[in-house]
Amino acid sequence: MSDDLQNKIAELGMTIRKLKSDKAPSDEIEKEVAKLLALKAELGDDSQTGKFVLKCPKGTRDYNPLQMVIKEEAFSKIIKCFKKHGAVSIDTPVFELKETLTGKYGEDSKLIYDLADQGGEVLSLRYDLTVPFARYVAMNKIQNIKRYHIAKVYRRDNPAMTRGRFREFYQCDFDIAGQYDPMLPDAECVKLAAEILTSLNIGQIIIKVNHRKLLDGMFAACGIPTEKFRSISSSVDKLDKTPWEEVKEEMVKEKGLDEHCANLVGEYVRLNGGKELIEKLEKDEKLSKEKLAMEGLKDMNVLLKFCEIYGVIDMVLFDLSLARGLDYYTGVIFEAVVQGKQHIAKPTANGGDDPGSNAGVGSVAGGGRYDDLVGMFDPKGRKVPCVGISFGIERIFSIMEQKIAEEKLERRTTETEVFVASAQKNLAEKRAELCRMLWDAGIKTEQAYKYNPKLLNQLQYCEENKIPIAVIVGEAELEKGVVKLRKVKTREERDVPRSELVSAIREELKNIN
C-alpha cells in the first residue's frame, strides 16, 4: 500500500521533471506539484522517497573511466594467472531460482536479495559464484572441471564503501572440481593465490590456512557438543577483528557454551605457525584422540609440503583461529590478508564485517574445500569434491586506486593514436575522409565533432588527452596532396603524402611504444 503510494510519487516526480525539462507552462507544472504534495502528505512525514534522488543504490557504485582502466588491469593480471593454471571460463545468470540458494549460507541467508514476485518463478540474486558453480556442475553432470568465473555478486549487507565493502561487488573465482588425490588441487589454489596477489603488487601478503576437520576435532577435544560446532565456528571466525574476550563472551553468554570449554578453545585458537605447529598438535594429548583432528593435521602436513615445493611457504601461515563463515566448507580453508595498514582504512567501532565475505581488515581472498555442495544439487546425491579460491577484488581495487593517487601516476583512459585536425574552416569532409582511411587501416583515430573547430583547440585536446600523433589537413596541404604529421609531445611537424600516411603513422607509433 505504502509501496504503491511511493511508486505514484516517484512517477509524479518524473512527470514534473519532464515537464520542467520540456519547458511546459508553469501552471501545468504547479498543478502536478500540488498533486505530489498531496500524495506526500498522505504518505506521512517519515518518508523522503517523494523527492527524486540522483544516486546509485545504497552500497553500489559506478566505475568511471579511470577506475575501469585500473579494474581491467587487475582483471587482466588475474585472468592471465587463471589461464596459466589451465582454467576454462564459464558464466551463469545473475539470478538463480531462490531454492537453489536456500540452505547453503547458514546465518548469512538473510543477506540474499530477492526479486519481487511478478508472477512466474521465485528468484534471488546470486550471493556468491560458488553455489551457481555447484549447480552448473550438477546440472551438466560434470565429473571434473577447472574453471574461473569473474562476475558481480550481491549481499544486503551494511556497506562500508571506503573500505572496499559493497552490496554489489566482483568476485574472481577459481575452482577445481573432481575426484583427485589429497591436497594436490588445494596446494595449487594456494600457489595461485600467491602468484596473483604478488603480481598485483598491493603489499605484503599472508595466506592463512586451516582445516575444517581440524577445527571440528578441536571443538570435540574441548568438549563442545556436535550441534554447536558451526555456531562456535562462526564465533571463532570473528577473531581477526574482535578480541578474544568478546568472542568468548559471545560463546558463553549468547551460545550457551560452558566457560571451561570456551577457555580450552581459547588456548588452541591463539596458535599459529608452520610445520613445527603441526608436529606439536599431533602430539597434543586431547587432539591426538580425535580422529577428525588427526585427519586434518595429515592434510595440513601434505599441504605445507607442496607449498614448500611451490616456493610459497614463506607467505603461508597455519592459523588455528581461521574458521571462515560459510557453511559449505568441509576441508582446507584459506584466507589471504594484506599486511601493513598503510592502504587499509580502519574499521569503525560499529562496522562489524560480514562473516560471509572476504572483508576482514586486509582480507583480499578466501576459499576452501567443499566436497558436499555439488551433491546437494544432484538428484542422486552424487558428490563431486571441489576446492577453490575467490579474490575480493573491490578491496584490491581500493588499494590500487590509492597507490595510483599517491604516486600521482598518470593513466590514459582511451587508446587513441591519431587525432585528425583541420587548419581552416569548411574542411569537415576532408577530415572525415582521412578518418575513414585511418579507421579502415585499424588505427585508433578521433576527430572533433564540429564543422569548424579551431586548430588551437584541436591541438590542445591532443595534448590534454596524450594522443601521440596529430594529422592536420589545410588548404595548402590539400593542394600539394599531403597532410601534416605532428608529433604531439615534441610538436615536430612534417609533410607526408596522403598515400604514405598510414605507413608513416605505423612507423611513428612503433617508435613511440
Add this chain to the structure above:
Amino acid sequence: MSDDLQNKIAELGMTIRKLKSDKAPSDEIEKEVAKLLALKAELGDDSQTGKFVLKCPKGTRDYNPLQMVIKEEAFSKIIKCFKKHGAVSIDTPVFELKETLTGKYGEDSKLIYDLADQGGEVLSLRYDLTVPFARYVAMNKIQNIKRYHIAKVYRRDNPAMTRGRFREFYQCDFDIAGQYDPMLPDAECVKLAAEILTSLNIGQIIIKVNHRKLLDGMFAACGIPTEKFRSISSSVDKLDKTPWEEVKEEMVKEKGLDEHCANLVGEYVRLNGGKELIEKLEKDEKLSKEKLAMEGLKDMNVLLKFCEIYGVIDMVLFDLSLARGLDYYTGVIFEAVVQGKQHIAKPTANGGDDPGSNAGVGSVAGGGRYDDLVGMFDPKGRKVPCVGISFGIERIFSIMEQKIAEEKLERRTTETEVFVASAQKNLAEKRAELCRMLWDAGIKTEQAYKYNPKLLNQLQYCEENKIPIAVIVGEAELEKGVVKLRKVKTREERDVPRSELVSAIREELKNIN
C-alpha cells in the same frame, strides 16, 4: 502467504536432499518427506514448486567454456572497434532506484524486473544501458563523453532462446554525449556499426536509418493528432515482422485511427532507398509543409553524405518504416539487420518480438539520438544531447555458434602450453617442482592431480586437449638431470637439461604459434 509456504517447501526439499546426500538414516529422511507432502497438500495441486528443479531461471542460460571462448572473441572484436573510435569505458550497478527507470520506456515498462521490498530503497534491474548512462552523465555533471559499456540487461519478456532472445542478455553500447554539430557523431555511429558487424563476419548486413522528426512530420502530414504519434509509431515499428494489413488493423481498430490517415501512413512507410528518396520526399506536397519533416530530411541528407565519405553507404538503407520502440529517441534512429535467413531461425506464429529490444528477425544492433534523456535527470533540466548504438550480442552469438558448429571448427577452451607428466610412480613432488619452475617463468602449465597417474593417460590428456608440449620426468631422467620434452602432435621426444627447460619450451612455443 502462499509465498511463505513455497519457501518452506523449498527449504524442506533442500533438507531432504542434504539428508540423502549425507546418507542419513532412512527413517529420518522419511519423516522429512512426510512433512513435505503435508505442506504440498496445503499448497494445493496447482503448484509444482515443492519439487526441486535443477535449472537456470526461465529465459536465462549458462555459458559453457566453448561458448565463453566465442563470446570473448566477439567482445574482443567489438571492444577493439570501440577503442578505435576513442571511447572510454564505464560501469554502473545492475540495479537502479526504481524511480530512475520510471517513465523512460513507455509501454515496455511492464517488462522491468523489480527487486523484492526487503526494507530500504525500491530497486529494479536495469532494462538497458542507456538510461543508466544518462543517469551517470547527469549525476556527474558531465558535458561530453564518448563511452562504451558492455553488460547484461534484464527484461521480463517472452523468451525465444533458440532465436537468441533472452530475459538476461548482453548489450554492447557505444554512445557519444555532448553539444556537437549535426550528424557528425550520428554518422560515426553508423560507421562503427558497419565496421563491427563486418568484422564479426556474420553475413550480409543492412543498416536501416530513419529520423523521429521525419516520422512525426509524416504522421502530422497524414492528419494524425499529436497525442497519437508515439502509439502509432509503436505500430509502425512492427512492420519488420507483421504485414501492413495487420498493422493497419491495429492502428484503426485498437488505436482508433481514421482509416484514411492509416492509408496515407501506409503509402509512406513502404518507401525506402537512398539519396534519391530524400529528394523525392523534399518535394512531397504534404511533407514539404511540415517543418519537422523537413528538419529530419535535412539531417538525413547530411547523414547519408558522411556515410558515403566513410565508405559505408552501400550498407545503409533509408527506410521510412523504421520506427524503434523506445520512447526516448528524438532524432536519427538506426537498426542493423542480417540479410539472408540461413543463420536465423524463423519466428513462430505467436512469438511476436519485444518492440523494445533489438530482436527483430535478423536485427543485431539498434540505436539513435536521444537529446532529452539526460535532462530528465538533471535537477535544472540541463540537456546533454546524446546519440548511440547498442549491439544485441546474443543474436550475434547464436549466428557465430551455428557457423562454428557447421564448419566443424575446433576451438580450445584452455590455453595450456605444457603438461608435466611422470613416467613412474612416486614422482608427484618432482612434477610439482617442474610445474613451479614453469609457472614462475609464466608458462601455462598443467599436471595430473593424482599421485601416481599412468603415463598413457597423461599423454592422452595432452592429445585430447591439444596441449602442444609434454614434459616428462622419470627415474632415468632424474639421474641424468634432464627431462623429456615431447611435441604432442608429432610425438617427437628429446632430452633437455633441466636448467635449459624454460628456454627450450619458449623456443618450441615460438615455432608452434
